[in-house]
Amino acid sequence: EKGLQIAIDGPAAAGKSTIAKITASKLGYTYIDTGAMYRALTYKALQSHINVNDDDALLKLLNEITIELQPSEDGQIVKVDGEDVTEAIRSQEVTSQVSATAAQPRVREMMADKQRQLANAAGVVMDGRDIGTAVLPNAELKIFMTASVEERASRRYEENMKRGINRSMEELCQDISRRDKADTERAASPLKQAADAIYIDTTSMTIEEVADTIIQFAEKRR
Numbered sequence: 001e002k003g004l005q006i007a008i009d010g011p012a013a014a015g016k017s018t019i020a021k022i023t024a025s026k027l028g029y030t031y032i033d034t035g036a037m038y039r040a041l042t043y044k045a046l047q048s049h050i051n052v053n054d055d056d057a058l059l060k061l062l063n064e065i066t067i068e069l070q071p072s073e074d075g076q077i078v079k080v081d082g083e084d085v086t087e088a089i090r091s092q093e094v095t096s097q098v099s100a101t102a103a104q105p106r107v108r109e110m111m112a113d114k115q116r117q118l119a120n121a122a123g124v125v126m127d128g129r130d131i132g133t134a135v136l137p138n139a140e141l142k143i144f145m146t147a148s149v150e151e152r153a154s155r156r157y158e159e160n161m162k163r164g165i166n167r168s169m170e171e172l173c174q175d176i177s178r179r180d181k182a183d184t185e186r187a188a189s190p191l192k193q194a195a196d197a198i199y200i201d202t203t204s205m206t207i208e209e210v211a212d213t214i215i216q217f218a219e220k221r222r
């Protein structure tokens with residue numbers, strides 16, 4: 001049987017990557033976190049003192065660097081020019097700048113090309129903001145996953161506690177809302193539910209319930 005392309009889109013901290021990892025692992029598919037690619041470019045731009053609003057400079061940088069996504073036990077290792085940046089790309093600094101990088105049209109075009117190449121090996125679960133609308137418009141299964149801002153902030157808060165990061169619920173709500181606004185309102189492939197995507201509000205669902213729902217849809221389409 002042929003592997004499906006599964007696109008999972010939605011706003012910041014909706015649990016997309018957690019669910020995408022579980023779904024990929026249960027189906028034996030490759031998991032691709034496209035947000036990590038924008039984060040890796042942003043990380044490198046900050047290091048190289050490149051303005052995250054400068055499309056030309058970012059595009060040049062993107063052409064010069066190598067971003068690698070490698071499957072690992074608990075998801076995915078991200079490397080830039082051979083350096084393991086899996087943790088570093090989750091920093092507050094990168095998180096607060098990444099939506100600017102991701103708003104640059106030519107950066108997006110090149111990222112989408114790279115992502116399509118990665119998805120060519122059939123049997124992928126790809127998560128992001130524009131996978132169902134722009135990167136893989138022919139994906140067999142599209143999910144648009146969301147949850148209330150408060151619920152997303154509270155999940156992020158729990159996650160931060162485990163990683164020793166100290167940010168208040170209020171700050172987290174602000175961070176998330178600001179990123180949602182930037183991602184939804186940008187001109188180049190904004191965050192938007194694809195017409196043929198299945199909408200899942202995960203506010204009062206467990207991780208297992210969400211993963212099972214998606215796997216049931218996937219089984220029907222295989």
Ligand code: C5P
Nearest residue numbers: 034035036038098099102128129130179
């Ligand atoms: O998924 P994650 O929160 O790590 O993504 C970080 C940022 O990268 C998003 O806030 C968004 O600005 C950008 N992004 C995007 N398109 C994607 C994936 C992520 O614009 N497909």
